[in-house]
Amino acid sequence: MTSKPVGLTDAKIRSLTPPDTGQLEWADHIIPGLRVRVGRSGSKTFILRKRVGERWRNITIGPFKEYFGLADARKKARSILLDIENGRGAPRPAKEDGTTLTGRLMFTFLWNQYLERAVRGHKRSASEIERIGNKFLLPRFGDRMADSITRAEITTLVEDVTYRNPQQPTLREGRSVHQRLSAFYSWAMPKLERLQANPCQYAWRPPLGKPRDRFLTEDEIRLFWNACDKMDWPFGPGFKLLLVTGQRRSEVFGAARSEFKDGIWTIPGDRAKNGLAHIVPLSQLALKVIDALPVVSGSDRLFAVPDNLDAVSSGFSKGSPRLLRIMTEFNDDKPVEHFVLHDLRRTAATGMQRLGVAMPVTEAVLNHISGSRGGIAGVYQRHDYFEEKKEALAKWADEIERVVTCAGS
Numbered sequence: 001m002t003s004k005p006v007g008l009t010d011a012k013i014r015s016l017t018p019p020d021t022g023q024l025e026w027a028d029h030i031i032p033g034l035r036v037r038v039g040r041s042g043s044k045t046f047i048l049r050k051r052v053g054e055r056w057r058n059i060t061i062g063p064f065k066e067y068f069g070l071a072d073a074r075k076k077a078r079s080i081l082l083d084i085e086n087g088r089g090a091p092r093p094a095k096e097d098g099t100t101l102t103g104r105l106m107f108t109f110l111w112n113q114y115l116e117r118a119v120r121g122h123k124r125s126a127s128e129i130e131r132i133g134n135k136f137l138l139p140r141f142g143d144r145m146a147d148s149i150t151r152a153e154i155t156t157l158v159e160d161v162t163y164r165n166p167q168q169p170t171l172r173e174g175r176s177v178h179q180r181l182s183a184f185y186s187w188a189m190p191k192l193e194r195l196q197a198n199p200c201q202y203a204w205r206p207p208l209g210k211p212r213d214r215f216l217t218e219d220e221i222r223l224f225w226n227a228c229d230k231m232d233w234p235f236g237p238g239f240k241l242l243l244v245t246g247q248r249r250s251e252v253f254g255a256a257r258s259e260f261k262d263g264i265w266t267i268p269g270d271r272a273k274n275g276l277a278h279i280v281p282l283s284q285l286a287l288k289v290i291d292a293l294p295v296v297s298g299s300d301r302l303f304a305v306p307d308n309l310d311a312v313s314s315g316f317s318k319g320s321p322r323l324l325r326i327m328t329e330f331n332d333d334k335p336v337e338h339f340v341l342h343d344l345r346r347t348a349a350t351g352m353q354r355l356g357v358a359m360p361v362t363e364a365v366l367n368h369i370s371g372s373r374g375g376i377a378g379v380y381q382r383h384d385y386f387e388e389k390k391e392a393l394a395k396w397a398d399e400i401e402r403v404v405t406c407a408g409s
Contacts, residue, residue, distance in 0.1 A: 008036065010069045018042040028070075034077045036064060046073035048080055062139035066164070076140060079153070083145050107149065108142040110188050118187050124275060127250075132180045136161055146185075147192040154181060154203040162206050168338065171206040178205035214339050215347040216243075218403045220327070223336065224344075225404045227326035234303045235319040237289050242341060244286045244397055246348030246365055248273060249316070249341050256300045263287060267367075278367040281390035283397035316341065351399055357392040365389050 008028045016026065016038050025047070028034040033049045046061035059080060061073050104110075111133055119126045140157050141149055162174030182200035189198060216224060224243070228236040234253070241252045251267050259266050265280040272278050282290070296304040320341060327336045345366065352362050364385040 008070055013044060013064055013070065016044065028074070031074050031077045031081075033081075034061070034073065036073075046070075046077075048077045050081065050084060052084060059143050062142060065139065068139040072140065072160075075156075076144070079144055079148065083148055105145050105147060105192070106142075107144050107146045108138060110146050110191065111138065111142075111184065114184050114187050124270065124273070128176075129180050132177055136177050137181060137184075146188060147195040149199055151199045151201075151203045154178070154200055157181075158203065158205055169206070171209040174206040175208070178203065212340075212343065212346070214337070214343045215350045216339065216343070218406075220336060220339075221347070221400065221403045222406070223327040223330050224323070225400070226330050227323055230326050231319075231323065233294055235323070237293055238303055239319075239323060239341070239344070240289050241286065242344040243348060244283065244289065244400060245280055245393070246345050246352075246396070247278075247280060247367075248345065251278075253303045255302045257295075257302060258300050260290065272367060274367060274369050276367065276369065279384065279386060279389075280365075281386065281393055283394045285397035285401060286393070348396060352392050352396050355392075355395045355399060357395065358388070361385050361388040361392050365392055 008026060008030075013026075013036055016024075016036070018024075018038055018040050021040060023040070024038045025035045026038070028036070031048075035047050035049060037045045037047055039045075044064035046064060048059040048061055050057055050059060061076050061080075062068050064070075064073075115126075115130060115133070119129050123129065136157065141153075158174050158178050161177050162169050162171060164170070178200060182198060185192075185195075185198045185200055189195060221243070225240065228240050230236070231239070238253055241247075242249060245252065245265070247267070250273075251271060254271055255265070255267075259268070260282070263282050265282055267278040267280065269275050269277040290302070293302055296306055324336055324338065328334065349362050349366060352365065353359070357365075
């Protein structure tokens with residue numbers, strides 16, 4: 001493995017080509033010891049080489065990503081160097097479990113402990129918490145001492161997440177990152193003696209966005225359906241099922257074939273947002289989409305990843321923009337107003353209301369427990385609306401087929 005001095009920039013890092021064998025390291029000219037390591041697979045990882053005591057250590061800073069570039073790596077490297085210089089990053093005598101006191105206070109160690117003891121098997125949002133950790137928290141703070149991370153650094157992270165696309169700020173995701181990190185620190189506080197307060201307490205977080213009211217028009221539904229046909233598996237049929245059934249993204253893309261029987265889809269409580277098992281009568285259109293799905297050998301899931309049967313299809317940050325691009329192409333290159341996948345659920349609800357479906361039935365289709373099914377009414381009203389839901393979803397499917405096959409005026 002060789003190291004090459006170079007004036008690093010994000011553009012330069014993107015242009016680095018992988019070696020035929022082994023790894024190459026390119027040294028930064030700003031932060032001593034900071035390097036980007038390029039593997040044979042093309043992966044690019046920031047590392048910090050620093051002498052600690054009697055030996056040299058290679059400290060992983062994080063992978064080079066769209067949301068974690070050279071400026072982020074330099075900032076994190078400076079913080080690690082400051083921790084080491086202050087003695088907080090120096091190794092100490094090992095405990096019986098093989099970890100050092102310093103290691104037990106590292107963000108990565110505590111985060112993994114948090115996932116194991118307080119998240120997995122305890123929270124329905126466990127997969128989302130892990131996603132946020134892997135995508136945003138560990139690359140930024142993983143090799144830091146958890147008690148050294150400041151309110152200002154958390155504010156910077158949340159701002160970076162929220163405004164990584166200034167034209168379309170992701171307020172909800174920014175708030176989610178703040179919320180997940182704050183929950184972690186609430187859990188970890190008893191272990192962090194030097195930390196006087198949760199650093200997220202006064203860190204900035206995005207304001208609550210206005211309630212969304214976006215739904216697809218008939219013309220947009222037609223463009224959407226045709227775009228899905230062009231996208232193929234998994235997103236094409238998966239997005240269609242979101243619109244036809246009105247169910248949530250995680251419920252559709254996490255579905256198992258064993259949940260479907262005799263034209264009925266039973267979403268178990270541990271996969272439903274409100275924790276309640278949900279019965280979805282399937283329309284003929286929904287069954288047609290499901291029957292056309294390829295079977296992934298060795299997996300029961302509708303949208304399993306062939307190379308990782310324990311995972312389900314993701315990558316929505318790329319799938320959704322591609323959907324909008326294809327819709328724009330079909331629209332004679334006239335831009336389609338931006339929408340998110342959850343707006344397909346609102347489109348289904350709006351469509352059923354337009355077709356005369358009663359509000360309690362629409363709420364039953366969506367598995368909502370607020371509104372007419374919430375509070376004291378929900379305690380005494382146990383009717384499951386199965387026949388009404390079946391009729392409503394059939395009407396909605398017929399409406400989609402009418403819209404899709406209708407020649408635009």
